Amino acid sequence: MLRRQPQHVLSGLVYAAALALSGAFASGASAQQPTPVAPPPRVVAPAPVVAPSPVDTGDAGDPWESTNRAIFGFNQQVDRAVLVPVANAYRTVLPSPVRDMIHDFLQNLNSPIIFANDVLQVQPGLAAETAGRAMINTTIGFGGLFDVAAKMGIPFHTNDLGITLATYGVDSGPYLMLPVLGPSNPRDLFGDVADSFGDPGNIVASDYHKLYASFARGLTSGIDERSRNIESLAEIERTSLDYYATIRSLARQRRAAQIRHQKEDVPNAAPLQGASALPAPVPAKNVAELPANGPAISYRMMSPQPAINSLADLQKSSMAPAAAPQR
Amino acid sequence: MTRRWFAILALICCAVTAAAPPRAAAQADPVAFINQLGVQAIQVLGPSVPAAPRVQRFRELLAGNFDLPAIGRFVLGRYWRVATPEQQQQFIGLLQEYLAQAYAGRLAQYAGEKFSALSAQPQGEETVVFSEITRNDGGKIRVEWHLVNNGGWKIVDAYVAGVSMAVTERDEFAAVIQQGGGQVQYLLDRLRQKVAG
Numbered sequence: 001m002l003r004r005q006p007q008h009v010l011s012g013l014v015y016a017a018a019l020a021l022s023g024a025f026a027s028g029a030s031a032q033q034p035t036p037v038a039p040p041p042r043v044v045a046p047a048p049v050v051a052p053s054p055v056d057t058g059d060a061g062d063p064w065e066s067t068n069r070a071i072f073g074f075n076q077q078v079d080r081a082v083l084v085p086v087a088n089a090y091r092t093v094l095p096s097p098v099r100d101m102i103h104d105f106l107q108n109l110n111s112p113i114i115f116a117n118d119v120l121q122v123q124p125g126l127a128a129e130t131a132g133r134a135m136i137n138t139t140i141g142f143g144g145l146f147d148v149a150a151k152m153g154i155p156f157h158t159n160d161l162g163i164t165l166a167t168y169g170v171d172s173g174p175y176l177m178l179p180v181l182g183p184s185n186p187r188d189l190f191g192d193v194a195d196s197f198g199d200p201g202n203i204v205a206s207d208y209h210k211l212y213a214s215f216a217r218g219l220t221s222g223i224d225e226r227s228r229n230i231e232s233l234a235e236i237e238r239t240s241l242d243y244y245a246t247i248r249s250l251a252r253q254r255r256a257a258q259i260r261h262q263k264e265d266v267p268n269a270a271p272l273q274g275a276s277a278l279p280a281p282v283p284a285k286n287v288a289e290l291p292a293n294g295p296a297i298s299y300r301m302m303s304p305q306p307a308i309n310s311l312a313d314l315q316k317s318s319m320a321p322a323a324a325p326q327r
Numbered sequence: 328m329t330r331r332w333f334a335i336l337a338l339i340c341c342a343v344t345a346a347a348p349p350r351a352a353a354q355a356d357p358v359a360f361i362n363q364l365g366v367q368a369i370q371v372l373g374p375s376v377p378a379a380p381r382v383q384r385f386r387e388l389l390a391g392n393f394d395l396p397a398i399g400r401f402v403l404g405r406y407w408r409v410a411t412p413e414q415q416q417q418f419i420g421l422l423q424e425y426l427a428q429a430y431a432g433r434l435a436q437y438a439g440e441k442f443s444a445l446s447a448q449p450q451g452e453e454t455v456v457f458s459e460i461t462r463n464d465g466g467k468i469r470v471e472w473h474l475v476n477n478g479g480w481k482i483v484d485a486y487v488a489g490v491s492m493a494v495t496e497r498d499e500f501a502a503v504i505q506q507g508g509g510q511v512q513y514l515l516d517r518l519r520q521k522v523a524g
Binding site: 150151155231236238240241242248253254256 | 506
């Protein structure tokens with residue numbers, strides 16, 4: 001029993017790593033950032049101003065930004081040197097139907113964890129869908145190789161302990177860029193590790209001393225996910241001004257949408273309206289010294305709007321930058 | 328007796344109201360508006376269209392169907408208020424060009440796939456149109472369009488799988504402005520550099 005423990009821990013970590021990797025958006029194709037234009041000198045204010053810190057990261061909800069950016073840079077190197085070539089080879093070697101089978105099979109393997117979290121969130125509808133999908137796909141779908149359930153109208157949904165904790169009101173904590181694995185936060189990292197310990201597949205693999213099975217599964221999940229995002233991530237990187245900031249925003253919004261378990265008939269909170277529900281933003285010190293030019297903005301977005309429930313999540317994640325900086 | 332007559336009269340009234348033809352259906356119906364736009368966009372993005380004309384046509388779609396001043400105000404966030412009127416004007420122009428270039432590329436992966444607008448729902452002063460893209464592998468991606476009606480429908484935001492275009496750009500631009508020490512001019516310079524290729 002004692003002998004088995006470290007293995008189990010390791011398999012858990014490996015799987016957590018793979019899970020986070022498959023969390024996609026990880027890293028992009030090339031580290032090329034456009035040469036930034038030199039920041040203009042700050043406007044000289046009549047009154048003495050306390051010089052703002054050179055990197056004002058206080059209001060992006062990313063207190064570890066400089067470390068995160070460094071890790072992100074490293075991830076881009078790994079991505080370019082290893083992940084993208086491997087993902088490309090994967091697509092070249094295996095025909096699309098085979099890759100779909102692998103994808104469906106891996107997705108089906110995740111059913112127990114998804115089901116457990118559906119239950120922990122007291123979502124009987126989702127739990128029934130997950131259980132039904134697992135039963136249909138494992139039998140009629142030849143052990144999960146075919147997603148028959150989706151064709152029958154039971155779509156896949158994801159779930160994990162990070163989402164469960166979020167629905168329990170646990171805050172995500174700061175944005176966290178993990179080496180190789182990509183965007184996360186302390187809550188979701190904890191959730192991924194815990195999920196991997198609870199995963200029946202990993203437990204069985206560990207009990208039979210077949211750690212490589214968990215490892216292979218995690219690795220394949222990562223390759224599968226990366227191979228599906230080669231073009232889209234490359235396009236985002238090519239077209240964005242600040243790739244890191246774009247990925248941060250996308251990762252947070254995507255996570256917020258997962259936490260909302262969005263249903264077809266529930267609109268996303270309109271940010272244009274949601275903005276008015278936020279406390280009045282306090283401009284940064286150096287900005288505040290500028291004379292106010294033009295008339296104060298008055299347009300329909302500023303009128304108070306009824307906020308819908310999901311707004312809270314959106315605000316917590318992606319609206320954070322609009323909040324007053326604590327400096 | 329009179330009660331029965333009233334009932335019949337009421338029924339006739341209902342029938343007449345229901346039979347009245349909808350006025351200017353294509354203009355008034357946000358679902359039709361989005362459907363038309365989506366079909367156009369997928370043609371614009373089609374793989375047969377080379378990159379330069381694709382961006383040009385995307386530029387036209389943006390100019391004709393999006394409320395760019397409103398999007399610009401939101402995207403610049405708190406920095407809108409400190410920007411000079413000239414900077415605001417420049418920003419909206421640069422934003423349009425930036426979005427045309429960025430989204431012509433980012434959305435190209437959906438080229439040739441099936442787009443259908445499904446339903447509309449009012450939300451505050453906006454109208455949300457739900458639509459979906461059916462991928463070639465059968466998977467579906469939800470796209471939500473947030474519209475305003477100022478004498479014609481204009482888009483103020485689009486959510487693809489729960490991710491807002493406007494929020495993404497606002498977050499990115501805020502990060503850029505911070506790198507430039509809080510100066511809007513820095514963002515304008517970077518944008519100009521970017522759209523110039």
